[in-house]
Amino acid sequence: MLSMNDLLNLSGKTVVVTGGALGIGKAISYRLAEAGANVVIANRTKEDADKAVAELVSKGWKALALPTDVSKEEDVKKLVEETVKAFASIDILVNNAGIFPSIPLSQMTLDDFEKVISINLKGVFLTTKYVSTQMIVQGKGGKIINITSIDALHPSSIGLAHYDASKHGVWGFTKNIALELAQHKIWVNAIAPGGVATPGVQKMQSAVPIPQGVDMGKLLESFLNKIPMHRMGEPDEIGKVALFLASDMSSYMTGSQIVVDGGVLLV
Numbered sequence: 001m002l003s004m005n006d007l008l009n010l011s012g013k014t015v016v017v018t019g020g021a022l023g024i025g026k027a028i029s030y031r032l033a034e035a036g037a038n039v040v041i042a043n044r045t046k047e048d049a050d051k052a053v054a055e056l057v058s059k060g061w062k063a064l065a066l067p068t069d070v071s072k073e074e075d076v077k078k079l080v081e082e083t084v085k086a087f088a089s090i091d092i093l094v095n096n097a098g099i100f101p102s103i104p105l106s107q108m109t110l111d112d113f114e115k116v117i118s119i120n121l122k123g124v125f126l127t128t129k130y131v132s133t134q135m136i137v138q139g140k141g142g143k144i145i146n147i148t149s150i151d152a153l154h155p156s157s158i159g160l161a162h163y164d165a166s167k168h169g170v171w172g173f174t175k176n177i178a179l180e181l182a183q184h185k186i187w188v189n190a191i192a193p194g195g196v197a198t199p200g201v202q203k204m205q206s207a208v209p210i211p212q213g214v215d216m217g218k219l220l221e222s223f224l225n226k227i228p229m230h231r232m233g234e235p236d237e238i239g240k241v242a243l244f245l246a247s248d249m250s251s252y253m254t255g256s257q258i259v260v261d262g263g264v265l266l267v
Contacts, residue, residue, distance in 0.1 A: 007248045011036030014087040015246065016079065018070050018127060019097030021048035023198030024147065027239035028094055032246055033061040038087045042068035042079050042097070042127075062087075070097045070123030080130045089138050092246045093131045095124045096147045098166075102159035113162045120166035124173060128188075132181055141185030145245045146174045147238070148192045150261050156195075171257060178255035187254040189245050194261025195223070196233040228263030 015032045019025040020041035033039040033056045041063065043049035049065035056063035066082050069075045083090055098120045103112050124146055135142035150156060152167040171190060178188035224230050241260055244250055259265060 002248060008035055008243065010092075010246060013091040014038040014040065014083065014089055015092040015094065016040045016042055016083055016090055016127070016131065017094040017096055018042045018068065018123065019044075020094070021045065021052040021065075024193065024196060024235045024238045025094075025096040026052050027235035028096060028242040029056065029063070031236070031239040031243045032092070032094075033059075033063055035243055035247065037092065037246075038062040038064070040064045040066055040079075040083045040086070042066050042070070044069050044097075070095075070127055071118040073126055076123075076126040076130050079127070080134050084134060089140070090131050090134050090142070091138075091140070092143045092145070093127060094145045094147070094242060094246075095127055095170075097123055098147065100160060100163045102157070103162070104159050105161050108162065113165075116162040117166050117169075120163065121169040121173070124170050128173075128177060132177075132184075132186055135186050136184050141187075143246050144177070144181075144186060144188040145242055146170050146188070146190040148174070148190045148257060150192050150194045150259060150265055152190075152192055152257070153259070154265060156264075174257065175255050182254055187250070189250065189253055189255070190257040191238060191241050191245070192257050192259045192261070193238050194233060194259075194264045195227065196235060196238060198235055226264055226267055227261075228266060231262065233260065233262060 010032060015037045017025055017029045020029040021043040029039050029041055041049045041052050046067040053063040053065040064086055066079050068079045099116055128144060148170050149167045151160060151164045152171040155164050174188055174190045181188055238260055241258055
């Protein structure tokens with residue numbers, strides 16, 4: 001039987017975190033690096049990725065920034081090649097990259113819809129395809145963690161039809177791929193966050209026009225009252241669950257989705 005320290009020890013393993021430079025992705029990168037993993041931050045914005053890597057390296061951890069657009073096949077192929085070149089293997093993949101612009105259906109264009117699907121769903125397909133192929137070649141098994149959302153189970157607000165479609169798709173993809181990859185000892189699970197205080201959420205909220213006469217303080221209070229814990233989640237609260245799924249703590253789990261939402265889906 002492994003000790004608790006051994007169960008959570010990721011030393012010698014290499015992790016790829018897409019969208020790993022900010023918010024939830026950054027928190028996941030931090031927790032997995034802290035556990036001893038080599039962390040590759042795959043991010044569209046090189047400046048953000050470099051900054052996040054510098055923070056990890058300053059703590060004595062191993063990390064690498066690789067600018068990547070997960071919706072582009074050549075970028076994903078290069079991501080896998082460069083990761084293996086740097087660290088010899090890929091043992092864990094965290095599909096975190098995603099966007100969630102709020103647009104009512106009547107105003108949503110085909111480009112709006114396709115952009116969200118391309119990053120949130122197509123990106124998960126591409127990274128999973130090429131990383132799992134590498135894992136199979138290595139012959140050591142692996143872990144794939146997909147960040148879905150409570151919107152994969154229940155809509156959270158109007159204006160996110162394209163986002164909800166993408167996240168339902170990722171959840172369905174997770175279950176099917178878990179079946180296919182189990183024979184290779186590659187376990188595939190998902191985390192469904194609820195409201196989490198991240199720069200992305202703040203940006204989305206600030207972009208939504210405030211109707212005349214609406215009190216934003218009361219609106220926020222009403223939103224928080226829908227959460228049994230009466231608060232937003234913190235990125236690290238998703239990071240800790242990602243560590244659980246990446247480690248031997250979850251050794252008998254595949255095809256599962258862990259909801260981390262402060263209880264909001266109970267209401």
